Amino acid sequence: MGKQKIIIDTDIGTYYDDAFAVLYGVQSPEVDVLAVTTCYGDVDLRARIAKKILRVAGREDIPVCRGVGQPMDEYALMFGFEGENILTEEDMQDETLQASDTHAVDMIIEQVLKYPNEVTLITLGAVSNVAAAIIKEPKIVGKVKELIIMGGVIVPIVDEKGVTRSPIEEYNLNNDTKAAKIVFDSGMNITLVPIDVTLKVPLTPAQVHRINTTDTPIARLVSDILAVWPPQEKQIYLSVGIPTEHTGLWLHDPLTIAVAFDRSFITETRLHVALEFSQTLVPRDLLIRNDILRTIPKKLPFNMNVAIDVDHERFTEHFTSRICQSNLA
Numbered sequence: 001m002g003k004q005k006i007i008i009d010t011d012i013g014t015y016y017d018d019a020f021a022v023l024y025g026v027q028s029p030e031v032d033v034l035a036v037t038t039c040y041g042d043v044d045l046r047a048r049i050a051k052k053i054l055r056v057a058g059r060e061d062i063p064v065c066r067g068v069g070q071p072m073d074e075y076a077l078m079f080g081f082e083g084e085n086i087l088t089e090e091d092m093q094d095e096t097l098q099a100s101d102t103h104a105v106d107m108i109i110e111q112v113l114k115y116p117n118e119v120t121l122i123t124l125g126a127v128s129n130v131a132a133a134i135i136k137e138p139k140i141v142g143k144v145k146e147l148i149i150m151g152g153v154i155v156p157i158v159d160e161k162g163v164t165r166s167p168i169e170e171y172n173l174n175n176d177t178k179a180a181k182i183v184f185d186s187g188m189n190i191t192l193v194p195i196d197v198t199l200k201v202p203l204t205p206a207q208v209h210r211i212n213t214t215d216t217p218i219a220r221l222v223s224d225i226l227a228v229w230p231p232q233e234k235q236i237y238l239s240v241g242i243p244t245e246h247t248g249l250w251l252h253d254p255l256t257i258a259v260a261f262d263r264s265f266i267t268e269t270r271l272h273v274a275l276e277f278s279q280t281l282v283p284r285d286l287l288i289r290n291d292i293l294r295t296i297p298k299k300l301p302f303n304m305n306v307a308i309d310v311d312h313e314r315f316t317e318h319f320t321s322r323i324c325q326s327n328l329a
């Protein structure tokens with residue numbers, strides 16, 4: 001068995017765990033990362049961040065391609081840490097940290113057609129690039145081995161006090177709802193890794209300590225990112241009206257990478273998941289909105305695989321070990 005070929009499509013820089021996901025990918029001998037493609041908002045900045053991450057990992061051979069920054073229906077709203085503690089001022093001027101000349105959409109089409117039924121696409125942000133690739137070359141739909149999407153909410157987490165602890169509106173799919181519709185309706189072999197599952201994989205204080213005390217280039221970089229994450233996370237929570245004691249260092253995107261090469265981390269089922277704009281009560285806004293895209297399971301023939309649970313302890317330990325091992329490259 002050869003290595004699993006993957007393309008990582010990412011809004012790296014919006015949130016912390018995309019960087020961790022790329023590092024986890026290149027530190028995993030089970031996969032061959034064909035390319036890293038960027039989406040949503042400032043795709044050039046995101047490509048620069050990805051290039052820097054790959055440099056630290058010794059994997060500058062992996063092409064980084066900028067993709068679609070503008071969602072089909074609205075403007076991209078940038079927020080997040082955007083490379084803080086990854087890019088230095090020198091890095092911002094470094095011409096060797098620029099994206100490849102190939103556009104992300106063309107890279108996806110090229111690789112999928114080159115290796116039919118061998119490439120797993122993994123989206124860690126809005127699915128704009130995959131939707132654009134489907135429009136440009138519909139043949140890829142039947143030639144992608146699998147599309148693994150970090151996105152959606154299937155079973156919202158409700159705690160013992162009856163308080164909902166996961167969002168009802170998931171960020172990635174809502175950042176380009178038209179693209180999400182195109183991808184969901186395409187017939188591609190999809191596995192969904194929803195946020196109610198990824199919220200079960202926070203790093204523990206012991207794991208953070210292990211990373212912070214490991215002296216390798218990758219662990220040092222992750223440690224630097226971890227230094228700015230908790231205060232930023234609290235800001236994000238404050239801005240959306242969720243109590244800050246519920247913040248965590250969640251590995252949403254790394255778990256999505258893991259699914260590409262080890263299904264045993266998750267429990268999955270086949271479901272029909274519909275995408276619908278349904279009336280949604282948003283408590284923090286004190287109003288009912290009609291413009292939020294929701295992932296709604298339906299009693300219909302299945303149209304995708306869905307992760308419904310995760311072995312959180314084994315996965316977070318696996319992630320920590322891979323980050324703390326010496327550079328694979």
Ligand SMILES: [Ca+2]
Binds near residue numbers: 010014015018124253
């Ligand atoms: Ca992401």
